[in-house]
Amino acid sequence: MSKNNKQIQSPVCHSCGSSEIVIVTMGRYLFMTSILPVLVVLAIGLFFEPLFFLFIPAVIVTNYILAKRKAPMVICRSCRHVENKYSLPAGAEK
Numbered sequence: 001m002s003k004n005n006k007q008i009q010s011p012v013c014h015s016c017g018s019s020e021i022v023i024v025t026m027g028r029y030l031f032m033t034s035i036l037p038v039l040v041v042l043a044i045g046l047f048f049e050p051l052f053f054l055f056i057p058a059v060i061v062t063n064y065i066l067a068k069r070k071a072p073m074v075i076c077r078s079c080r081h082v083e084n085k086y087s088l089p090a091g092a093e094k
Contacts, residue, residue: 013076020078026071034063 012019024032037059045052074083 011074013074013079013081014083015081016076016079018076018078020076022075022077024071024073024075026067029071029073030060030063030067033066034060037063 011021011023013021038056041052041055041059070084072084075081
């Protein structure tokens with residue numbers, strides 16, 4: 001083994017020290033926050049009033065703006081502690 005081998009440290013929860021974490025990226029956050037409202041607007045537009053289709057771009061743009069501010073998020077599966085990119089240590093965002 002060479003001397004240059006570095007051990008890769010997996011990120012851990014700052015609250016409980018567990019390594020069972022989930023990193024929610026901007027795309028995943030956008031998808032998860034947009035899918036239900038868009039489906040509801042589609043259903044209302046199909047069954048009641050087609051004018052509601054105009055709300056779909058507004059829902060997606062609003063959730064995109066929120067995703068840019070909140071993602072990436074680190075969620076601990078053990079203690080459910082949530083950290084956003086502003087509370088991560090320097091260099092952990094990459």
